[in-house]
Amino acid sequence: MAEHAIPPRNSRPGGEHVVSAGHPLRRLVRRIPLLAWLVLVWLLLWGTYDLGTTLFGVLVGVLVTGFFPAPPIVTDIRLRPWGIVRLVMRLAWDLVVSTARVSWHAVAQGPRARAAIVEVRLVTDSDHLMAMVANAVSLAPGNFVLQLDRANRICYVYALGCGRDASERVRREVLAWERSVVRAVGTAEQLRLVERTHRGVEVD
Amino acid sequence: MSWVDLFSGICLITGAASCLFGAIGLLTFPDVAARLQAATKPQTLGLILILIGSAVRLEARDASGLILVGLFQALTAPVLAQLVGRAAYRAGSVREETLDVDHLAHRIERERRRGL
Incomplete structure (x- = not known):
């Protein structure tokens, strides 16, 4: 399935890039959903819900997304x-x-x-x-x-x-x-x- | 016996039964693709039911990690089925006599003829 799901590169000139090389602040904002998901998984894995764990989760999330940046995804889905x-x-x-x-x-x-x-x-x-x-x-x-x-x-x-x-x-x-x-x-x-x-x- | 015990018991027994039927199907179905249905899928429901049955008896903070188990099972089972199924079809392990219709074979045949 995977090889079929990869869209041809630059096939849609008008497409939006989730992680683009735009303004650094914009790039940070677009990373937030992924970061939130990583923190949630981190909390569920630890099974403890307090400020310390959350802060460490955010730290690990930032490091992970920073060191292993996700490839840009061109998508047109709307969440309902x-x-x-x-x-x-x-x-x-x-x-x-x-x-x-x-x-x-x-x-x-x-x-x-x-x-x-x-x-x-x-x-x-x-x-x-x-x-x-x-x-x-x-x-x-x-x-x-x-x-x-x-x-x-x-x-x-x-x-x-x-x-x-x-x-x-x-x-x-x-x-x-x-x-x-x-x-x-x-x-x-x-x-x-x-x-x-x-x-x-x-x-x- | 409280309602929680009853609910938990029903979930655990139904989940276990679902896994059992999966195992029976694994033995009785005729080919890889059909066995794959029995091997991967009833386990999804079985596992989720057993997780729910266990979760209601645990404290909320201990039970929350089980959500991840169910979620990843639901995400990975279809991918596994698709990969194994496709490999089985290519290797000729899907028995043709059990198929009523096979559009993929028609398609492959058409393209092979066009290639010649």
């Missing part, structure tokens, strides 16, 4: 809190349902289990969305993304225990995941695109 909550809840629900389904397959069908590898073309054209959709599809048992064709926006999804209409069902499922992911982190334009396609699928 309500969408993210719904995505996480959907992931959790899917995890439970799919685990029950695959457990049933393991016991009832076992060696006679059937599978399918289905080609699904995503609606949106974004490295990060594609990586997130692939991860969402692969989290629960039963389905995983076997191969990605980034240039043509195609996911090859392995699905365990599908019936005769495997292609159509898997395609709908993956597109539904894409819709959830776009609702959580997509831009307004991508959201419009996905909703339009969703209505088109309903009409078909």
Whole structure:
């Protein structure tokens, strides 16, 4: 997956760089979310929440981000809190349902289990969305993304225990995941695109 | 027995059962890709449930580290499945007779013909 997620260098002249060679103060401000995350992990690992640990966490975080600067990431994702909550809840629900389904397959069908590898073309054209959709599809048992064709926006999804209409069902499922992911982190334009396609699928 | 004990017990038993079914699937499924589903994924739910079951019985400050365990399991399991699955497919370990549809094989066949 990793090699597909790397965008070609300088392909988007108008793209924003998260860590740019701009003003030092701006660079510092853009490093804050990463720093906050590092401090949080540090606190969780120690399991003690006091001022001293926090200060040491900040110190270690600054040193780490200073010595090992993260490469510039060109991204166009927009965080939508309500969408993210719904995505996480959907992931959790899917995890439970799919685990029950695959457990049933393991016991009832076992060696006679059937599978399918289905080609699904995503609606949106974004490295990060594609990586997130692939991860969402692969989290629960039963389905995983076997191969990605980034240039043509195609996911090859392995699905365990599908019936005769495997292609159509898997395609709908993956597109539904894409819709959830776009609702959580997509831009307004991508959201419009996905909703339009969703209505088109309903009409078909 | 308090409600916390009951909740914790339900979580622990369901989580353990989920891991057990994963192990059964590992034995019964026909090929690598299907076994991979049983090997990596029910463990995700099983682990998370066991973590929740343990967390409610611990003090909050001791339990908070468990969040990281669950988070990293959820982040790494799909990547692992994808890598092993792709390697298995390329090595020919996905048995064709278990597949109803295989669009990837069509695609590879098409490109091979175009190359000739």
